[in-house]
Amino acid sequence: MADLLQGRTASERMSPYDRQGSAANLADILERVLDKGVVIAGDIRINLLDIELLTIKLRLVVASVDKAKEMGIDWWEHDPSLSSRARTSDPEVTSGDERLAVENERLRAEVSRLRAREIEDER
Amino acid sequence: MSDDRVSYVYAVGKRGPALESAATIGAAASGHRGLRTVCEGGLGALVSSVPAEQFTEEGVKYQLESLDQLEVIARAHHAVVAAAWEHTTVLPMRLATVFLDDARVADMLRERAHDLARLLEQLEGHVEWGVKVYADPGAAPTTAAAPVATVSVGSSPGRDYLRQRRARRQAHEQALRAADAVAARVAGAAREVASAGVEHRPQQDGPVSAGQGENVANYAFLVPSEHTARFQRAVRSQAADAAGVRIEITGPWAPYSFATTDAHDGSPTEDNDGR
Numbered sequence: 001m002a003d004l005l006q007g008r009t010a011s012e013r014m015s016p017y018d019r020q021g022s023a024a025n026l027a028d029i030l031e032r033v034l035d036k037g038v039v040i041a042g043d044i045r046i047n048l049l050d051i052e053l054l055t056i057k058l059r060l061v062v063a064s065v066d067k068a069k070e071m072g073i074d075w076w077e078h079d080p081s082l083s084s085r086a087r088t089s090d091p092e093v094t095s096g097d098e099r100l101a102v103e104n105e106r107l108r109a110e111v112s113r114l115r116a117r118e119i120e121d122e123r
Numbered sequence: 124m125s126d127d128r129v130s131y132v133y134a135v136g137k138r139g140p141a142l143e144s145a146a147t148i149g150a151a152a153s154g155h156r157g158l159r160t161v162c163e164g165g166l167g168a169l170v171s172s173v174p175a176e177q178f179t180e181e182g183v184k185y186q187l188e189s190l191d192q193l194e195v196i197a198r199a200h201h202a203v204v205a206a207a208w209e210h211t212t213v214l215p216m217r218l219a220t221v222f223l224d225d226a227r228v229a230d231m232l233r234e235r236a237h238d239l240a241r242l243l244e245q246l247e248g249h250v251e252w253g254v255k256v257y258a259d260p261g262a263a264p265t266t267a268a269a270p271v272a273t274v275s276v277g278s279s280p281g282r283d284y285l286r287q288r289r290a291r292r293q294a295h296e297q298a299l300r301a302a303d304a305v306a307a308r309v310a311g312a313a314r315e316v317a318s319a320g321v322e323h324r325p326q327q328d329g330p331v332s333a334g335q336g337e338n339v340a341n342y343a344f345l346v347p348s349e350h351t352a353r354f355q356r357a358v359r360s361q362a363a364d365a366a367g368v369r370i371e372i373t374g375p376w377a378p379y380s381f382a383t384t385d386a387h388d389g390s391p392t393e394d395n396d397g398r
Contacts, residue, residue, distance in 0.1 A: 024201070025373070026194055027326055030197055031323055033197045033218040033379070034218055036379035037215040037216050037379050038214045038216050038220075038242070038383065040217075042219075042221045044178055044221040044222075
């Protein structure tokens with residue numbers, strides 16, 4: 001088996017098709033690195049439930065997180081149910097939080113509006 | 124190992140020169156100059172040192188809540204795994220698998236040696252391909268909508284409007300049905316060639332992705348490397364005559380979706396690992 005591994009070159013492993021390098025779709029990568037792969041409990045306990053919640057919400061709202069970023073949608077950073085940051089009581093960030101909460105509200109309204117229109121279009 | 128650094132494990136492979144060069148290439152691909160192997164018995168882990176305060180439970184949570192930071196971490200993890208995979212068979216670890224130091228990584232390799240070696244054996248000589256099937260009425264020939272829209276002789280604008288809406292809805296439903304049928308055929312055809320298959324959750328359509336269609340099926344298949352071309356042909360041919368259906372193939376991926384301890388029997392199974 002070791003001989004097999006050593007005898008194989010990079011070009012043999014690569015197919016003539018697209019490589020999933022830096023250009024790979026972020027949603028496809030997140031699907032794999034957050035949900036798949038060997039799960040080994042390391043020394044640092046990571047609460048995967050929180051991470052799953054995040055990705056599920058991501059999936060529900062946007063097909064492509066790349067697109068979401070282009071649009072500046074980053075509501076999960078400010079959703080108290082998701083983010084420890086949004087719960088912070090640091091007075092320094094309060095004004096920023098308020099501003100972002102307003103922005104968040106606006107984006108939510110925009111999303112519902114677009115969604116309603118889309119549903120309307122389908123009928 | 125200084126006390127403010129911890130050991131982040133990207134992947135595990137068989138110890139040897141191939142894994143060593145994977146570390147070198149992975150370091151170049153990801154920018155982690157400290158990427159190294161930690162070996163124990165017949166296995167080796169690809170490891171780098173990361174700041175301890177960023178990889179406490181709170182630290183990781185904080186990082187993953189920022190999409191920018193999540194992207195950086197996810198792409199760095201993937202870059203190492205993908206670069207290593209080009210050199211040798213490796214098992215990708217779940218994101219943020221962190222140990223206090225290299226000695227603890229070696230302990231893990233020793234304790235999990237049996238499982239890890241068996242998985243490596245199973246995945247040897249395979250690659251993972253992602254296959255997504257979309258219902259995309261926009262891409263369909265206008266045969267469904269056009270005739271209805273032109274039958275407007277002597278009718279009111281309101282009626283025309285309703286007709287057009289109905290035509291659009293019908294085109295959409297038709298595309299969905301066609302896509303479901305294609306998805307079933309894809310699963311069947313892929314199974315002929317693939318060693319295993321799983322079904323991921325479809326990627327949800329959002330308000331910003333209109334026009335790309337609705338993802339009705341999201342599969343991952345484990346395919347013997349030598350059957351790559353055959354697999355691609357088998358999958359693509361399933362949508363050849365289906366209007367309004369689009370197939371997207373991604374890969375080759377390191378076998379993330381199959382690097383689990385569950386058994387796989389070759390047919391796509393529901394994605395319900397531990398939830």
